[in-house]
Amino acid sequence: MLSRLYRIIIIGLFSSGLVYAQEEVKGTTIPDSLQATPVDAEHDPAQAYEELRRFARAFSLVKNQYVEPVSDKELIDAAIAGMVDKLDPHSAYLDKEDMIDLQEETDGEFGGLGIEIGEEKGYIKIISPIEGTPAAKAGVLPGDLVVSINDVNTKEKDISDVIKMLRGEPGSAVTLKVSRQGKLLDIHLKRELIKVKSVRSKLVGDIAYFRLSQFQTNTVNDLVAQIRSIKTTPKAIVLDLRNNPGGLLNVSVGVVQIFANTQGSIVSTKARNQVVEEFSRYIPDNILQNTAVLKNLPPWLHSVPMVVLINVGSASASEIVAGALQDFKRATIMGNRSFGKGSVQVVMPIDDETGIKLTTARYYTPSGRSIQATGITPDVVVSDTEKGDLFSSPREVDLDDHLLHESVPEKKAETKPVDNTEVKIVDAKNMYEFGSDQDFQLQQAIRFLKGEKVNQGVIQAQSDGATVSGVDSRVGMKHESRDAKEVTKDAKNKELSDKGSSTSVPSSNLNKVPEKALDKAIDKVLEHKGD
Structure with a gap:
């Protein structure tokens, strides 16, 4: 069983839900909602001065007494990193290489x-x-x-x-x-x-199948281009967000706009100062990109039945999309409960080369749901394979120092023992080809859309509220999506059935590797490498 898996383009842990602060470095410009943040009422200047004196003393001791010389820059970098890293799993100090890596990640090049x-x-x-x-x-x-x-x-x-x-x-x-x-x-x-292409598509019979691997700068344009290349009218849509760790927040808004006929709020964010920002339309990052890319799209995008596939590897921007399409009743969500990353990070420069990625807000679906540390619960739970889930993976709720769901009293998040802090995305032996008929969850989505009986596989820990009830009544339905304005205020205040849930899927017995077998095999090869 794989202990960790990343796409080669991913650096770090779910650096998604990203918003970039405007870079003015010598007088950095920060988003309006953050500029308005008042000084903490509990802030005591005298106490802060004492703490800074303690820091200066520690800096001096290490600088002068450590067994090996250490540069000022090394010490300051380490201090900043330690200060930010301890906040939550997604805040981080970004050195020069990290800033470049992050840009490459979002650009996909x-x-x-x-x-x-x-x-x-x-x-x-x-x-x-x-x-x-x-x-x-x-x-x-x-x-x-x-x-x-x-x-x-x-x-x-x-x-x-x-x-x-x-x-x-x-x-x-x-x-x-x-x-x-x-x-x-x-x-x-x-x-x-x-x-790296973040969008792949194909027709599976008369069903349009789209897989998004990330929400990158060009994802909306690429998705629209592939939609326009379809010359027939599909009878249904499958949007596959499995193993998609997220990406740019504005891009997730654009993806929702493509599939849902809505003019209202798609996602909102709330910062520490309680300032709420609503995002209702796609605004490209790059001023050179076509701002009219979403105009005159085929009408079938808003009318034919739709399924969104998610799993434990679906996080942040993926959860924004799945949550919005679920709230609008535009799509049926199938698969496994998602990761549960309901926070937004802003990348803010410190100087010309370094910056910090800081968690500045929680985000909310159109009905007012926060999925922080809970995730999106599928309407229809389907296991990874017919025999059950491939493995147990940590979610946001399992990570050290994660932000708590709002329903949980304010206290330090408890550390849960996990063998790593990255999501184990998929077993290598079970990575099916794109659109393969061996992809169990995809095949069940297709069966659902065709009005056939769905095989849920072996449900080892079913999320609250996720059932197969109503499958027959929803198949072939005229998916009349609700506008965001029709999502009532009462719904915004409604407590979710999965609120505070921290259910994790038990480990499967599938694909277990005998202890130390791999080590012995490799060591044997290395011993005879000169043969």
Whole structure:
């Protein structure tokens, strides 16, 4: 069972729901809602001065007494990082490399090899090469274990560090030493500019199937382009947000606009100062992008029955989309309960090269729901496979120092023991091809839309309120979506049945790896590498 898995383009843990502060560095401009934040009423200038004196004393002691010389910059960077990292799982100090990585993540372009990687028992495992990339051309295969990169051993290395090792300037050379079926192979590659497509689509019979892997700068334009390429009128839609960790908040708003005929609020945010901001229309990040991209879309987008697929890997911006389409009654949500990241991060520069990613608000669905630490509950729960879920994965509620749901009394979030803080997205042995008839959840969504009986698989821990009741009555329905203005004020104050839920899915017995078997196999290969 994989302990951690990222797409190669993802750096860090769910850096989604992002809003970028305008960058003026020498006098940084911050969003209006944050500028209005009053000084904390409990702030005591004298006490703050004393605390700063304590910090200065600690700085002086380390600077002058530590066994090895440490630069001022190293100490200050570490102090800022420690201050921010302790707040919650999504706030972070961003050094120069981190700022570049974050921009690449949201743009979907970077210099690299084009592979999806995971970590298994301390080893880096190839999940899949991306079609048409250097990795695919060089013959990198799913299941290959990366022993070293440019002769640097990767065992026990943090996966984020390995990602940085794999990336680099287009045209630069890199050698991967991989273990494949007991043999060591050297694979020589040259990095290229990787442009990751966040949108994929196909017609499955007469059903339009769209998969979004992230909410990037170009996602709305790419999705619209693929919609316009469909020359027939589909009878139904499947929007697949499984394993989508999120992205840009404004892009999620645009995606909702595509599928829901609404003029009202799609998502709202509330900051510490209780200032509420509502987002009801898509505004591109880039002024060069077409602001009229959502005009004159095919009418079937708002009328045919629709299913949205989610799972534990669906977070933040994905949950904004699923929650809005659920509130508007535009779509039936199927799959597993989502991750539960209901917070917004703002990237604010400190100087010309560094910044902080700071949690500044919670977000709310059109009916006023906060999904922080609870997630989106599907209307119809369907397990990963017919035999049950592949594994147990941590959600937001399991992470150290997570923000509490508003229904929970103010106190420090309790730490729950988990083996990692990243969502384990999918077992490599069960990564089906896009639109495959072996994708159990997708096939159940198609059956639902066709009016056929849905096989829920083995439901090991069913989320509150998620059933198959009403399946027959909803199939083939004229999905008359509600405008946001029709979502009543009472609904905004209604407590959810899953409020405060922290139910986690028990571990499945599927795909268990014998203890130390992988270590022994690799060690055996390394012992005979000179043979």
